[in-house]
Amino acid sequence: MSDSLPSARTLVSDLPLHIGQRVRLYGFAETIRDQKRMRFVVLRDPTGKVQITQSKDDSALTAALDALTPESAMIVTGTVVAAPAVKLGGLEVTLEAVEICGLADAQLPIARDSGLDKWIDHRQVSLRYPEQQLVFAVQTTLEEAMRAFWKQHGFREIHSPKLMGTFSESGSEVFAVKYFDTTAFLAQSPQFYKQMAIAGGMEKVFEVGPAFRAEPSFTSRHETEFTSIDMEIGWIEDHYELMDFEERLLAHAIGTVAEVHGPEIEALFGMTITPPTLPFPKVAFAEARKILVSLGHVPARRDDFDAEGERILSEHMAAETGHEFLFITDYPASSRAFYHMRRKERPDLTRGFDLLWRGLEITTGAQREHRHDRLVAQALERGLGLESLSDYLEFFRFGCPPHGGMGLGLGRILMRLLNVASIREVTLLSRTPKRLRP
Ligand code: AMO
Numbered sequence: 525m526s527d528s529l530p531s532a533r534t535l536v537s538d539l540p541l542h543i544g545q546r547v548r549l550y551g552f553a554e555t556i557r558d559q560k561r562m563r564f565v566v567l568r569d570p571t572g573k574v575q576i577t578q579s580k581d582d583s584a585l586t587a588a589l590d591a592l593t594p595e596s597a598m599i600v601t602g603t604v605v606a607a608p609a610v611k612l613g614g615l616e617v618t619l620e621a622v623e624i625c626g627l628a629d630a631q632l633p634i635a636r637d638s639g640l641d642k643w644i645d646h647r648q649v650s651l652r653y654p655e656q657q658l659v660f661a662v663q664t665t666l667e668e669a670m671r672a673f674w675k676q677h678g679f680r681e682i683h684s685p686k687l688m689g690t691f692s693e694s695g696s697e698v699f700a701v702k703y704f705d706t707t708a709f710l711a712q713s714p715q716f717y718k719q720m721a722i723a724g725g726m727e728k729v730f731e732v733g734p735a736f737r738a739e740p741s742f743t744s745r746h747e748t749e750f751t752s753i754d755m756e757i758g759w760i761e762d763h764y765e766l767m768d769f770e771e772r773l774l775a776h777a778i779g780t781v782a783e784v785h786g787p788e789i790e791a792l793f794g795m796t797i798t799p800p801t802l803p804f805p806k807v808a809f810a811e812a813r814k815i816l817v818s819l820g821h822v823p824a825r826r827d828d829f830d831a832e833g834e835r836i837l838s839e840h841m842a843a844e845t846g847h848e849f850l851f852i853t854d855y856p857a858s859s860r861a862f863y864h865m866r867r868k869e870r871p872d873l874t875r876g877f878d879l880l881w882r883g884l885e886i887t888t889g890a891q892r893e894h895r896h897d898r899l900v901a902q903a904l905e906r907g908l909g910l911e912s913l914s915d916y917l918e919f920f921r922f923g924c925p926p927h928g929g930m931g932l933g934l935g936r937i938l939m940r941l942l943n944v945a946s947i948r949e950v951t952l953l954s955r956t957p958k959r960l961r962p
Pocket of ligand 1: 693713715737739745748749750754755885886888889929931932933935936
């Protein structure tokens with residue numbers, strides 16, 4: 525490229541500032557339209573689209589562009605010209621030089637209407653769709669807002685190992701992997717290690733990382749590998765403190781997403797994002813069950829709700845309270861993890877909670893049992909082997925503060941934020957019992 529050509533990149537969104545100037549653009553060729561004397565290419569970069577105009581009088585440029593196929597990656601140099609008749613931003617770029625850096629095969633593997641499964645098969649193409657670009661912009665903003673909130677409240681970030689010598693939740697949903705001459709398990713949650721950090725005096729910790737579940741679930745909300753957002757907080761009085769923290773965190777994060785991406789989300793997903801009001805409604809499990817039964821839905825289990833029950837309950841409570849979120853608290857001990865703290869006056873109930881957002885569970889949390897002797901008793905009551913829990917139980921032998929925390933599914937939050945039907949629309953690459961590729 526000659527020295528006189530600009531070397532710095534200009535983004536499409538900045539082009540109005542450069543009318544009459546030479547610019548260098550990087551992007552994909554969205555469409556190519558050939559006329560007898562002219563060629564029009566729409567170039568797309570992450571900030572927008574612009575029409576590139578090529579006069580066929582220039583035979584070298586014509587030859588270069590003859591090879592161009594849709595979705596090829598290219599670098600274009602040209603002059604920005606005001607063109608009020610052009611629908612795309614009222615300007616165009618007259619082509620002076622082009623470099624086709626990545627020529628696309630003439631036949632693209634998918635189209636917009638190919639369906640989600642095909643989109644995932646060819647993610648390098650479907651990720652280019654504007655809605656998909658927005659998903660990951662929103663995800664970035666959401667995580668940034670959460671990190672800012674955690675920082676403001678004195679949290680530290682941890683990165684706990686995903687290879688474990690034992691199970692981190694229940695043994696039935698764990699992936700076993702060969703680990704030299706023994707077997708390792710992929711972490712189902714950072715549960716044990718976030719509690720260890722509290723025992724280690726870290727007081728408030730968070731982790732955003734992968735969690736693995738060998739669940740043969742074929743639903744639109746389950747993945748075998750998902751991103752888990754975990755928190756653990758020391759020196760709490762009860763689980764209400766945890767819920768109070770979570771609702772403020774979510775209100776801040778959702779408010780930030782609304783501020784940064786509100787109009788674009790409205791345009792591409794038809795969803796108006798309004799930050800939730802505080803406090804979120806809360807209902808105890810026993811009361812929630814009564815409500816469900818009165819609505820004619822009798823849950824199959826006495827100590828837990830099915831997904832349909834959660835949906836019906838959520839809908840009913842939203843009509844009553846005008847709120848999209850609902851905490852269900854004080855679940856029966858028999859349906860919760862052995863490490864949930866029991867209520868003092870009702871040891872058959874826990875200080876545990878779930879958070880539903882428009883009928884979908886996005887969080888499980890609880891105050892934990894931090895007293896070694898009681899924790900051992902609760903494990904034994906469940907028939908759990910103390911041997912396999914020995915490392916975990918050690919965490920509580922040398923003085924551990926009262927504490928609790930929660931885990932949120934990143935994909936599920938995005939599903940609700942953008943109102944999409946499947947977690948796979950908001951996941952970079954899906955992992956299910958039937959999908960391990962690409
Ligand atoms: P739980 O198993 O409920 O709790 O998981 C916490 C949250 O993670 C999300 N989630 C999933 N997302 C996608 N695919 C899955 N297969 C999947 N499984 C769970 C959900 C869920 O609410 N250790 C506890 C948390 C805690 O008490 O701190 C735990 O893992 O949004």
